[in-house]
Amino acid sequence: MKTQTRRHWLMSAGRYAVVGLAGFLTGGILIKRRKLLREGNCVSRGICGGCQLYADCRLPQALSRKQVLVRISHEKNKEIYK
Numbered sequence: 001m002k003t004q005t006r007r008h009w010l011m012s013a014g015r016y017a018v019v020g021l022a023g024f025l026t027g028g029i030l031i032k033r034r035k036l037l038r039e040g041n042c043v044s045r046g047i048c049g050g051c052q053l054y055a056d057c058r059l060p061q062a063l064s065r066k067q068v069l070v071r072i073s074h075e076k077n078k079e080i081y082k
C-alpha cells in the first residue's frame, strides 16, 4: 500500500514537472518572440499571412500588407457601387 502511494506521488510529481516545463518553454518562446518584434526583427520570416502577431505588428512588411489589403478592399467597393 505504501509503495503504491509513493509510486502515485512520483507519477503526479512527474506529470506536474512535465506540465511546468511545457509552460515554461511556451512562455519563453512567447517572450522571445515579443522581444524580437520589439527590436524590429520579424519572427516569421516575413510571411505575414499566417503570422499570429500580424494584428499588432508594426514592422514594414506587415504595414505594407495592411495597406495593400485596404487598397484592394476599396477597389472592390468601387466596383460594387459603379
Ligand code: SF4
Pocket (backbone or CB within 6 Å): 037, 041, 042, 043, 044, 045, 046, 047, 048, 049, 051, 052, 053, 054, 055, 057, 058, 059, 060, 061, 062
Ligand atoms: S506580422 Fe509579418 S512582419 Fe510582423 S512578425 Fe509576423 S511575419 Fe514578421
